[in-house]
Amino acid sequence: MAEMTAEDAAVLAVDWGTTSLRAFRLAADGTILDRRRAAAGIRAIDDGDFESAFHQIVGDWLPADPARAPQIVLGGMIGSRQGWIEAPYLPCPADPAGLAAAAVSGRMKSGHAFWIAPGLSTQQDGRADVMRGEELQILGALEQLGGGRHLICLPGTHSKWxxxxxxxxxxxxxxxxxxxxxxxxxxxxxxSTIEHAAWSEEGFRDGLAAAGKEGGMLAQLFTVRAGTLLGTLPVEKSGAFLSGLLIGSEVYAAAHNIPAGSEVCIIGNPDLTDLYTPALAARDIRCRQLGEYTGAHGLFRLAKDLLKRG
Known part of the structure; x- marks a missing residue:
């Protein structure tokens, strides 16, 4: 088989976050040809020279002639105020065409053109919220989910529903x-009451069971300390109990009004998404897990819509 060249890729997609980035070369049908990950998030680019960082990490994926380059689409915190070019938040309700219309264009000193995806915002009943990067994972999930009503969970440092x-x-x-x-x-x-290197499946499930009990999460949190002092919660289980209590409380708040038997789509790394499955199952809610590269497919979908924009 002949070795692939830069020209074989139709899209070069980069999910560029705060602490790291993931880059993908995608064929014209959306197949991932190659991928890379680097600890080069926007915080790591001290001098703000994002173009040099881009070329250092994926420059060998680009032909020298910009006219022969694949379509370049960037998403995530690279579009924030601290990033390369700020791409404003698009208010919800939003659809794929709206995301493409709100994308911001740029051109490198090397002559290569690129697009940066916008984030999303919502303001309802006095509540304000924003996301940047997760909207690409949602976009990548749309073709798999089809029409109708869907609830998507994206676990993480700041989980999104x-x-x-x-x-x-x-x-x-x-x-x-x-x-x-x-x-x-x-x-x-x-x-001081947690053995940080230990994990206990039993402790995690006990934490899930404690979520939603009388007093709410703030009252239950102190049981992590009190239980270890009184001997009812071993220190080797306390960290997992805390994890279960927090995840269980999140699921309780996000899914408390969802009918039993409903489905929630979860997107992310299985090491994390697997923790949400028992929390949802305890409420008789089914889980549908999508792959962790859903964001790459979202960037590809955005690239296709950008071609229609011209």
């Missing part, structure tokens, strides 16, 4: 579950 109706992103909520877990175990009094 988005409501889709017939391909339109109607609304979403952010839950600071991952960040709160890290803060509590590292910088609160609970940390």
């Amino acid at each position: 988005a409501l889709l109706e017939d391909g339109i992103i109607r609304d979403f909520h952010t839950y600071m579950t991952g960040e709160l877990f890290d803060l509590l175990r590292r910088h609160s009094i609970l940390g």
Whole structure:
């Protein structure tokens, strides 16, 4: 088989976040030809020279002649105020055509043209929320999910729950579950009662069961300390209990009004998404997991819509 060249790719997609980036070469049918990951998020580019960082990481994927280059589409925090070019938030409700229309164009000193995806915002009932990067994963899921009403969960440092109706992103909520877990175990009094290297499946499930109990999450949190002091919660289980309590509380808040037997689509790394499956199952809600490269397919979908924009 002949070796692939830069010209074989139709799209060069980069999901460029705060701490890292993931780059993909995609064929004309959306097949991922190659992928790379680098610890070169926007915070790591101290001098703000994003073009040099881009060429250093994926420059060998580009032909020297910009006219022969694949379509270049970037998404994530690279479009934030601290990124390469700011791409404003698109208000919900939003659809794929709207995301393409709100994308911002740029041109490198090397002559290569590129697009940066916008983020999404929502303001309802006095509540404001934003996302940047997760909308690409949602976009990548649309063709797999089809029409109708869907609830999507994107676990992470700031978990997102988005409501889709017939391909339109109607609304979403952010839950600071991952960040709160890290803060509590590292910088609160609970940390001294946690054996950080230990994991207990039983402790995690006990935490899930505690979520939604009387007093709410704020009252249940202190049981991590009290239980270890009184001997009812072994320290080797306390970290997993805290994880279960936070994830269970997130699921309780996000899915409390969802009818039993409904389905939630979960997108992300299986190491994290697998923790949400029992939390949803406890509420008789089915899970449908999509692959962790859904964001790459979302960037590809955006690239196709950008071609229509011209």
